[in-house]
Structure formats: structure tokens, C-alpha cells
Amino acid sequence: MDFVPTPSQTVGPFFRIGLTEKCSVAQIAQPEAKGERIRLTCCVLDGEGLPIFDSMVEIWQANAEGKYNHPEDWQQKAVDPAFLGFGRMGTDDDGCCEFETIKPGRVPGPGDTVQAPHLNLAVYARGMLRQLYTRVYFAGDAANGADPVLALVPAERRETLLAQPDPSRLGSWRFVIQLQGKQETVFFDV
Amino acid sequence: MEVVNERSITPYRRCPPGSQPPVSHPAYQSNILRSPKRPLILLPHTLSEVTGPLYGQASIREADNDLTRQHPGEPLGERIIVTGRLLDSNGRPVPSALIEIWQANASGRYAHARDQHPAPLDPNFTGCGRTMTDENGAYRFVTIKPGAYPWFNHYNAWRPAHIHLSIFGRAFVTRLVTQMYFPGDPLCALDPVFQAVPDEKGRLRLVSRFDLETTQPNWALGYKFDIVLRGPEATPFEG
Numbered sequence: 110m111d112f113v114p115t116p117s118q119t120v121g122p123f124f125r126i127g128l129t130e131k132c133s134v135a136q137i138a139q140p141e142a143k144g145e146r147i148r149l150t151c152c153v154l155d156g157e158g159l160p161i162f163d164s165m166v167e168i169w170q171a172n173a174e175g176k177y178n179h180p181e182d183w184q185q186k187a188v189d190p191a192f193l194g195f196g197r198m199g200t201d202d203d204g205c206c207e208f209e210t211i212k213p214g215r216v217p218g219p220g221d222t223v224q225a226p227h228l229n230l231a232v233y234a235r236g237m238l239r240q241l242y243t244r245v246y247f248a249g250d251a252a253n254g255a256d257p258v259l260a261l262v263p264a265e266r267r268e269t270l271l272a273q274p275d276p277s278r279l280g281s282w283r284f285v286i287q288l289q290g291k292q293e294t295v296f297f298d299v
Numbered sequence: 300m301e302v303v304n305e306r307s308i309t310p311y312r313r314c315p316p317g318s319q320p321p322v323s324h325p326a327y328q329s330n331i332l333r334s335p336k337r338p339l340i341l342l343p344h345t346l347s348e349v350t351g352p353l354y355g356q357a358s359i360r361e362a363d364n365d366l367t368r369q370h371p372g373e374p375l376g377e378r379i380i381v382t383g384r385l386l387d388s389n390g391r392p393v394p395s396a397l398i399e400i401w402q403a404n405a406s407g408r409y410a411h412a413r414d415q416h417p418a419p420l421d422p423n424f425t426g427c428g429r430t431m432t433d434e435n436g437a438y439r440f441v442t443i444k445p446g447a448y449p450w451f452n453h454y455n456a457w458r459p460a461h462i463h464l465s466i467f468g469r470a471f472v473t474r475l476v477t478q479m480y481f482p483g484d485p486l487c488a489l490d491p492v493f494q495a496v497p498d499e500k501g502r503l504r505l506v507s508r509f510d511l512e513t514t515q516p517n518w519a520l521g522y523k524f525d526i527v528l529r530g531p532e533a534t535p536f537e538g
Contacts, residue, residue: 113501115505116501117477130427155332159332181308184346216345237330296340
């Protein structure tokens, strides 16, 4: 056989049976994990701005120190046993799901750069033949201006990568994933 | 002799053009409003991309890879054994990787509230399984062959029989969700999801093959389905 990657196919409308009914992960960080606790609500909207109830959001992030719990992370930083780093949820009728986590620390970028705090996000849905990758940054974070990945994005589209604080709930952030349209979220070819 | 830079990361290979379905594929109706119109922005890999959740200690229970033993009785349908290997694009096995599957029952009905296809549910079949690859990247599921079912994409549209698979590799960018089809299914030629893969060779990678060797006499048919994930680019030291 050749070793060309197997093609992606849609998760379809019934992925809950296999992926999120029994095996969803809302708690990326346990209560005793180190760092600034946050709740992150992710909402997925289609090209008409309507909520997508049959989509799935996956998150991968570093811990509060900016360390990934993975052998490829060469940094001499401690992993946090109370921190999983991975989350996965199906969206509800409003197109949303909510994760409990901590704000990640900064991780190294190319060369001597340091990346601003961010979560890596993949979205899956009926109608999508493959997952789309984006990143969640935090509005107002002083490090955003020097982030090497945000620098790849045209200035007028960077805002689509920013989670916004919810003024009515301390520590809550909201990130809207607009699959298409005027405010279309920036997606990355990874 | 070069000095090894401990700060270097090994990026993952990108897929050859035509081997993966496009982001936009309007023949699949529900794709029309769910696909971005602007080009994706090329992201050179950083630590964020080359790491990902590892499932070395994932809790897998005994019946999780045998979908015919999850209820008091046996499900109806044709018993099948699906085996294969998980490899990367360098041809190396991917051990300790989590594979999750879900599927319709033998009548083509999912155990899901939103599935309105008027075919019978099977009280002895949920259609959900999980397993870990072994040290050689091998995996095995026992299940029943799913039925084809109608959907609303176009007039008289039917999905070919398929099993959904979700695979975690070593990195967030090697994550794969796909579908396995069965050899000789005439519905594949008419299916916009299957046909979304531009290369014919790519489409054939989605089709399992009948395997007499894993077929168990008087019990179940064997199908082979090998899966390839993106692998790391070779380092200078690997030639």
C-alpha cells in the first residue's frame, strides 16, 4: 500500500452516538488545576447566522505555565496533574457549548517569538467534509500584539479570533465561530 | 555533525493535493452554508500544532470493541469483524491511539432521536464502539454490517453502508474523522460525501476489503481497513 493519508469524511448528524453522548469532555481543567479559572462558551453559526445544533467543538491547550502535556514539548516546565488540556463537546440547540478551563500560559513560537495565550480549536459538523481549525485568543491581552500567528492574519480579520469577556459573568468568555459570511472566522490550513 | 537544537519541532507532512475532500463541496447540500468562502491561512507548525491529547491510559472496557455484546441479546444483522492497522504517512505504525466508531444498525437506522428513517430500531444494538491500537498499530472491532439509508440531499438519495471512525494520532493536526465503506457498493458512485474526494485513488482508500483470513468459519465475515494519518516530516538525521 502507499502511505497517503486516509481522506476525511463528515461526522454526519449522528456523531453523538459515538463521540459526545458518553465521551464528551467539558472540564479541561479540574477545580484544583493551577491558573486563572475561566468558562469558555463556543457558539457555531452557519452562513445565515443561524446556530448549528449538530456540530462538535474540540479544544487543545497548554496549562497555566504554557506547557503542553506531550512528549514533543521540550520546555523544562511542569505538567499539572489536574489539567487535561483536551475538551470535546457537541453544541446545543443554540449552537453553543461551554468548557471549564484555565487561561493558558504563553508557549514558544517560531524563532525567538513567544505566542500569546491561546486555545487551539477544531470544529466538526454535518455538512463539513473535514474539520476546520482556528484559535481562540483573549480580547485585551497585552501579548496579542506580538503574537506570530495573529501577525499572519490580515489586521481587519484578527478580531474573529478573539474571545470576548462576558460582562455579566466574571471569568466567562464567549467565542463565536462563524463558518461563513461577513464576519467569517479565520480558519487555518494546518 | 550538526548540533541538535532542543527547541526545534518536527512539523507534520501536508496531504497531497486531491487526496482530501475540499472545504467547499456544494453537491453535498448541507455544505453550502457550512463552508468558509475565504481561503484558509497557512499556519507553519508550532508546539501548539505538533502536540495533542494522548490516550495511553484511556479507559476502554472489555465490550467496547464488540458492538454485538453490549446488550442482553444479540443484534440482528450480518456479523462482521473489522480489523486493520493505523499507520502514519511514513509507513510507521501508530500505537496506543484511540479509535472510536459509530454506525447505523442492520436496517439502516441510528439509535439517535433525530433519525426519522422509518426502519426498525434494534434494542440490542447501540452502534458505538471504542478501542486502542496495539504496539503494531493494529485494531479490531466486532459488529454487524450497517444498512444503507435514505437522506434528503437530493431526490432518492441513499447513503452507502458505512461505519464512522474517529482517530486520535500523536498531534492535534493528525486528528481524523472518516467513514469506512464496503467493497462493491453501487451507492458509492452516487454519494456526494464519498465522491467529494477528488482522486479516485483517494476514494478507494475509504473502501474496506473483504478478507477471508480474518473471516471466522460459521460465525462472521472479515473486512480489512488500514488507516493512514499524517506523519512527521523526516528530520535530517533520518536521511
